[in-house]
Amino acid sequence: MSIKIPFLKDNHNHLFTYSSIFEKQIDLFNYSNKNNIKKLLQNLSSNSINIATGWLDNYYTFSKEELNSFPPLILIHNSLHKFDFNNSAEKHIVERFPEFVKNKNSQQWIEKNLMKILSFIASLNKFDENSFKNILASLSKNGVSYAADMFVDNIEIFNFLEKTEYKKFTEIWTEVDFYEKLNTNHKNICEGIKIFMDGALGAKSAAISEAKSEWNPILIYSDAEIHNKIEKILMLKKAIAIHCIGDIAIQQIINCLIDLKQSISDTKIRLEHVQFITKEQAFSAKDLGLILSMQPNFNMDSIIYQDRLTKKYCENNNPFRMLINDAGFIPGKDLIFGSDGMPSGVHNAIQTSLFPPIENQKITLEEFVEAYCIENYEKYIEVEISNNKKKTKCKIVEK
Ligand SMILES: [Zn+2]
Numbered sequence: 001m002s003i004k005i006p007f008l009k010d011n012h013n014h015l016f017t018y019s020s021i022f023e024k025q026i027d028l029f030n031y032s033n034k035n036n037i038k039k040l041l042q043n044l045s046s047n048s049i050n051i052a053t054g055w056l057d058n059y060y061t062f063s064k065e066e067l068n069s070f071p072p073l074i075l076i077h078n079s080l081h082k083f084d085f086n087n088s089a090e091k092h093i094v095e096r097f098p099e100f101v102k103n104k105n106s107q108q109w110i111e112k113n114l115m116k117i118l119s120f121i122a123s124l125n126k127f128d129e130n131s132f133k134n135i136l137a138s139l140s141k142n143g144v145s146y147a148a149d150m151f152v153d154n155i156e157i158f159n160f161l162e163k164t165e166y167k168k169f170t171e172i173w174t175e176v177d178f179y180e181k182l183n184t185n186h187k188n189i190c191e192g193i194k195i196f197m198d199g200a201l202g203a204k205s206a207a208i209s210e211a212k213s214e215w216n217p218i219l220i221y222s223d224a225e226i227h228n229k230i231e232k233i234l235m236l237k238k239a240i241a242i243h244c245i246g247d248i249a250i251q252q253i254i255n256c257l258i259d260l261k262q263s264i265s266d267t268k269i270r271l272e273h274v275q276f277i278t279k280e281q282a283f284s285a286k287d288l289g290l291i292l293s294m295q296p297n298f299n300m301d302s303i304i305y306q307d308r309l310t311k312k313y314c315e316n317n318n319p320f321r322m323l324i325n326d327a328g329f330i331p332g333k334d335l336i337f338g339s340d341g342m343p344s345g346v347h348n349a350i351q352t353s354l355f356p357p358i359e360n361q362k363i364t365l366e367e368f369v370e371a372y373c374i375e376n377y378e379k380y381i382e383v384e385i386s387n388n389k390k391k392t393k394c395k396i397v398e399k
Pocket of ligand 1: 012013014150340
């Protein structure tokens, strides 16, 4: 049986970061054999800094010696929250961003400076229209016709969107300090303000209360700091997107928004990821009128991160059934989907939604379309579902 669905609107991606960092770079996501990866890395160019993305440290890590045996290399963890580089890359980095060299092993510093780091790495490749076109084309081949960039702090990109017709394919978000310095036109181009509450699972820094292996839960703000920050952002009359993965971080932002309840009613506020949201938190979020922006592909974290997450957390990851059936979230209205680019595209998204590792993560195809698809049917995706094999197959039909 095959069903036609529209292309995806990826509500949480990093389109420009990926088009600058990733397009010409090496992606390790589909490799888990360390020897194969070593061969791949040894053959990189020695004339410029190479950037390898999709590093999964639950499968492999490199010793200092191994890392130094490669040409100049920056290694980016698949979560985008962890980095490493070798001595020959460090020589280039230290001139332009010495704090990065000094603090690359401090997860606290990394989480606080994540935007700065990613935009620094993106700036190692010049941003141009062609690479942007290429990434749009490759997204289209994967069934995506619109993708957000959740943090942009490169003024060239604002200029680019101001002068081109590409605005209809994307929306950009930025951090508050950068936003305040923008001119009026650029402020209008900007969709909203992004804030981080905690770290990530890949870097073992999401704010959860228990873990199997060594964990460093990071809350970026104190309660007073986040209260002041949100109060200040509310005055800007822009949408707000708040990264919070762990239940502790989710609780912190919910408490803050309950305090500010009188002043938030006119503001669109999204909680990003909320992977470990509890039932009680879900009811509070619904009551506050918040939008949950989630990634069905992160259902697989219940498998990938079994090395670090306790059974309780694996089972409570992305509890979509609880959110929809119990807390009353409505797909497409206050429950929206994206990929965070890990990976982008319909294939993984459909498979992990319809046949997730945990029953509570299951999404129906109708719910998927509401939460994840655009309304325009010009291009479409043919989804074949085999309930027996628990497999989905997508054919992309680009007109
Ligand atoms: Zn993101």
